[in-house]
Amino acid sequence: MARHIYDCPLRWSDMDAFGHVNNVVFLRYLEEARIDFMFRLAPGDGSPSFSGGSVVARHEIDYVRPLVHRHAPVTVESWVTKITAASLTIAYEIKDPEQVYVRASTIVVPYDLAAGRPRRITAEEKLFLQEYLDQEPAVA
Structure with a gap:
């Protein structure tokens, strides 16, 4: 099972009044990593996969x-658990080599923007996602 690795820069504006990254900002980090991961099959590579949209x-x-x-x-680090x-479930760890700051998961539904409704995962998308599939939960 592969894991998608995304190096996310921290911005000065990410901090809150207590001097650490605000809890809401972590959702932005997850979004950045998820978009980077899901668009590996984007139209730039000649594939229509995930280009029609998705919703959390x-x-x-x-x-x-x-x-x-x-x-x-x-x-x-991102990987697929279901x-x-x-739909698909993506798990994440936001971390450094020596420690984990956040563990999270997101259920994503592919969405047909033109039709205005959810759609099925295509065979091409499923094949791509299976490379990152790990049905075992991360060790705490």
Whole structure:
């Protein structure tokens, strides 16, 4: 099982009044990593996969420890834990080599923007996602 690795820069504006990255900002980090991951099959590679849109149906997030601002990026590792006919679940860890700051998951539903409704996962998308499929939860 492969993991998608995304190096996410921290911005000064990510901090809150307590001097650490605000909890809401972590959702932006997850979004950046998810978009980078899902658009590996984007039209630039000649594939229509995931280009029609997708929507987030659910987020779950566990804040493990505070992250303070620094110049080095934080790593967001992403992988797939579940694939159904019309949704997928992506798991994440926001971390450094020595510690984890956040563990999270997102249920994503492919969406047909033109028709205004959810759609099925294509065979090409499923094949791509299966490379990142790990049905075992991350070790705490």
